[in-house]
Amino acid sequence: MKNLLNGIEDVLLMGPGPSSVYPDVYSALSRSTLGYLDTYFIQIMDEIKALLQRLMKTRNELTLAVSGTGMAGMETCLVNLLEPGDAILILINGVFGTRMREIATRLGADVEVLEFEWGTPVKPETVETKLKERGYKLVAMVHAETSTGVRNPAQEIGQLLKATDSLYLLDAVTSLGGIEVEVDGWGVDALYSGSQKCLSCPPGLSPVSFSSKAQKAIANRKTKTPSFYLDIDLIGKYWGGEKRAYHHTAPMNMLYGLYQSLLLVMEEGMDKVFARHRKVHEVLVQGLEELGLQLLVEPPYRLPMLNAVRIPKGVEDAAGRSALRTRHKIEIGAGLGPLAGKIWRIGLMGHTAREENVQRLLSALPEVL
Amino acid sequence: MKNLLNGIEDVLLMGPGPSSVYPDVYSALSRSTLGYLDTYFIQIMDEIKALLQRLMKTRNELTLAVSGTGMAGMETCLVNLLEPGDAILILINGVFGTRMREIATRLGADVEVLEFEWGTPVKPETVETKLKERGYKLVAMVHAETSTGVRNPAQEIGQLLKATDSLYLLDAVTSLGGIEVEVDGWGVDALYSGSQKCLSCPPGLSPVSFSSKAQKAIANRKTKTPSFYLDIDLIGKYWGGEKRAYHHTAPMNMLYGLYQSLLLVMEEGMDKVFARHRKVHEVLVQGLEELGLQLLVEPPYRLPMLNAVRIPKGVEDAAGRSALRTRHKIEIGAGLGPLAGKIWRIGLMGHTAREENVQRLLSALPEVL
Numbered sequence: 001m002k003n004l005l006n007g008i009e010d011v012l013l014m015g016p017g018p019s020s021v022y023p024d025v026y027s028a029l030s031r032s033t034l035g036y037l038d039t040y041f042i043q044i045m046d047e048i049k050a051l052l053q054r055l056m057k058t059r060n061e062l063t064l065a066v067s068g069t070g071m072a073g074m075e076t077c078l079v080n081l082l083e084p085g086d087a088i089l090i091l092i093n094g095v096f097g098t099r100m101r102e103i104a105t106r107l108g109a110d111v112e113v114l115e116f117e118w119g120t121p122v123k124p125e126t127v128e129t130k131l132k133e134r135g136y137k138l139v140a141m142v143h144a145e146t147s148t149g150v151r152n153p154a155q156e157i158g159q160l161l162k163a164t165d166s167l168y169l170l171d172a173v174t175s176l177g178g179i180e181v182e183v184d185g186w187g188v189d190a191l192y193s194g195s196q197k198c199l200s201c202p203p204g205l206s207p208v209s210f211s212s213k214a215q216k217a218i219a220n221r222k223t224k225t226p227s228f229y230l231d232i233d234l235i236g237k238y239w240g241g242e243k244r245a246y247h248h249t250a251p252m253n254m255l256y257g258l259y260q261s262l263l264l265v266m267e268e269g270m271d272k273v274f275a276r277h278r279k280v281h282e283v284l285v286q287g288l289e290e291l292g293l294q295l296l297v298e299p300p301y302r303l304p305m306l307n308a309v310r311i312p313k314g315v316e317d318a319a320g321r322s323a324l325r326t327r328h329k330i331e332i333g334a335g336l337g338p339l340a341g342k343i344w345r346i347g348l349m350g351h352t353a354r355e356e357n358v359q360r361l362l363s364a365l366p367e368v369l
Numbered sequence: 370m371k372n373l374l375n376g377i378e379d380v381l382l383m384g385p386g387p388s389s390v391y392p393d394v395y396s397a398l399s400r401s402t403l404g405y406l407d408t409y410f411i412q413i414m415d416e417i418k419a420l421l422q423r424l425m426k427t428r429n430e431l432t433l434a435v436s437g438t439g440m441a442g443m444e445t446c447l448v449n450l451l452e453p454g455d456a457i458l459i460l461i462n463g464v465f466g467t468r469m470r471e472i473a474t475r476l477g478a479d480v481e482v483l484e485f486e487w488g489t490p491v492k493p494e495t496v497e498t499k500l501k502e503r504g505y506k507l508v509a510m511v512h513a514e515t516s517t518g519v520r521n522p523a524q525e526i527g528q529l530l531k532a533t534d535s536l537y538l539l540d541a542v543t544s545l546g547g548i549e550v551e552v553d554g555w556g557v558d559a560l561y562s563g564s565q566k567c568l569s570c571p572p573g574l575s576p577v578s579f580s581s582k583a584q585k586a587i588a589n590r591k592t593k594t595p596s597f598y599l600d601i602d603l604i605g606k607y608w609g610g611e612k613r614a615y616h617h618t619a620p621m622n623m624l625y626g627l628y629q630s631l632l633l634v635m636e637e638g639m640d641k642v643f644a645r646h647r648k649v650h651e652v653l654v655q656g657l658e659e660l661g662l663q664l665l666v667e668p669p670y671r672l673p674m675l676n677a678v679r680i681p682k683g684v685e686d687a688a689g690r691s692a693l694r695t696r697h698k699i700e701i702g703a704g705l706g707p708l709a710g711k712i713w714r715i716g717l718m719g720h721t722a723r724e725e726n727v728q729r730l731l732s733a734l735p736e737v738l
Contacts (some may be wrong), residue, residue, distance in 0.1 A: 001632055004413050005625055010401045018402050026399040032379045033390050033571050035700045044373050068437045071617040075598045103597045196618055202402050204573055204620030226595055228472045229444045248440040249565055251573030256374055263370055331404045
């Protein structure tokens with residue numbers, strides 16, 4: 001039978017994720033599968049936990065990788081922290097804030113939102129005013145809005161929330177491993193990320209972390225978490241403690257890949273990895289400007305790993321991306337929602353964030369403009 | 370830094386899953402990651418769908434792999450088919466039937482169960498009597514109970530349900546790829562499986578299929594599916610149709626592995642694969658009996674791919690399994706729930722189901738008895 005795998009091309013992934021995968025991570029994926037309660041496998045899980053704690057700058061015991069993609073991580077946080085009627089305030093300036101609203105609404109929460117123009121950041125002063133109106137069980141924000149390339153003020157919102165009883169939920173899908181994330185320092189109570197962005201592992205896992213305050217809130221639920229698969233208390237009992245209890249069969253090979261990618265980040269050094277992301281972002285921005293292109297986001301709020309560039313007049317969105325993919329084997333991302341057809345999203349995440357990759361894109365772009 | 374991946378041993382996985390992975394599947398996992406809307410990747414998704422339809426013997430349009438483990442597949446079926454108050458009858462004779470009850474209860478369904486002794490099959494005549502009492506929106510059963518090694522009468526229950534309005538949900542986690550599964554022929558309306566059993570791909574994906582009757586029931590829901598991540602309508606729009614809509618970032622590399630494992634099954638021939646499972650099961654049973662060991666399940670109800678053997682008096686459960694793992698690099702499984710400490714579970718799934726593997730176990734067993 002024809003095997004399509006033989007026709008897979010090596011594409012430079014410069015879209016919104018997945019990013020290009022580290023060669024060592026590909027090797028890790030192929031290591032021999034072990035049993036889900038194998039003591040050696042459990043050692044690897046323990047190391048993943050320790051490495052995630054380092055990367056997230058947290059001492060949270062409940063730190064692990066959920067067996068699903070970043071969206072599963074978002075749902076894990078919301079489904080465990082919210083019960084029907086619970087008040088949540090969601091700060092929205094892009095697709096992923098909107099997704100949180102969708103999930104919280106499905107869970108029957110009392111959902112309020114503050115919306116900010118897409119392409120601009122969440123404004124702490126607006127949030128501060130809103131927080132004086134009433135209390136919320138949970139306040140949620142996306143750190144790095146993958147749909148726009150905006151960096152939201154995660155530390156400042158954390159500071160505001162320290163004066164309240166609210167739990168603080170932060171989406172770090174695109175930020176973790178590319179810019180500083182400080183769970184404990186910023187007062188984040190629940191955080192989720194994804195394996196396929198700045199960690200440059202394929203998609204399929206969602207690192208999460210819950211503070212002891214969040215764990216207490218979960219322990220005090222009146223109703224059971226409606227999702228069994230994403231019940232963080234049960235998942236935590238598989239990932240920690242003396243006696244590991246079966247909950248589901250962990251995806252070993254994906255976890256090998258995540259473990260390897262975390263090791264690579266630590267071996268390079270977190271600060272150096274972050275500096276590399278900043279550096280290649282600057283090279284990209286300069287190159288784009290020299291080509292006469294404009295970025296969507298104002299300089300102080302730009303993410304290094306996700307660059308939203310306005311599609312110039314007369315250039316056709318899909319045709320341009322398709323030419324890059326077909327002729328140059330480079331993938332860049334389309335705009336989403338109100339930004340569809342208006343921007344391209346150029347990712348510089350993890351292993352993709354190399355100057356030679358930026359040069360390859362900058363050399364190819366004139367042909368499609 | 371120390372890399373634990375270098376210390377992973379090649380273990381013969383003869384437990385309840387994961388099974389030993391096909392070498393070609395390991396290679397598939399390491400193929401270059403593609404974008405989640407890449408046209409070539411979408412071709413691979415289309416092929417996976419077609420191969421799953423063949424293996425499941427179904428023409429169901431809504432056939433795909435959920436981005437989570439078998440437990441996510443179970444939850445996908447229940448969360449989409451059940452609304453609060455909906456009546457479900459669950460036929461329980463092991464851990465996984467019990468799991469369905471747990472999930473259905475969390476979803477607020479009106480849950481009734483029929484329980485059968487663990488180690489014995491579901492009795493169609495008892496079910497028939499029960500079905501005369503009232504109607505159920507959904508009747509659910511596990512085809513191959515991984516906790517006991519019992520094969521439940523999937524076809525017979527389907528026959529009974531054809532005379533009712535009930536939807537029929539079948540857990541085929543352990544059966545798919547090892548014994549015949551006939552979705553359309555048996556009248557199954559929703560089915561879920563796992564990648565890590567008889568398909569011999571690592572864990573992380575759950576093949577599912579929904580009939581048009583099930584799709585209609587989902588379309589007629591009064592409330593939105595409480596899970597966004599597992600919303601089968603949205604997932605289906607990513608896996609099918611003219612314009613693929615982003616729902617989550619698919620785990621490409623795991624899907625490459627599943628695709629390869631399905632190709633291997635088709636290349637060997639489904640009937641030959643099933644015959645191989647039966648054959649090695651017979652060799653194992655004969656060998657176990659020659660060692661004086663007894664199986665839990667009566668011959669007519671035994672699964673070829675999961676063999677529950679009673680631990681002889683005087684043999685210590687954990688020590689025996691540990692000796693096999695440490696000295697012989699063979700993993701077998703422990704008993705669960707009421708069978709903990711009483712049985713071992715010997716899996717002969719997919720690539721593990723080879724006569725040389727059975728001989729290796731039979732040579733090692735006397736040492737631990």
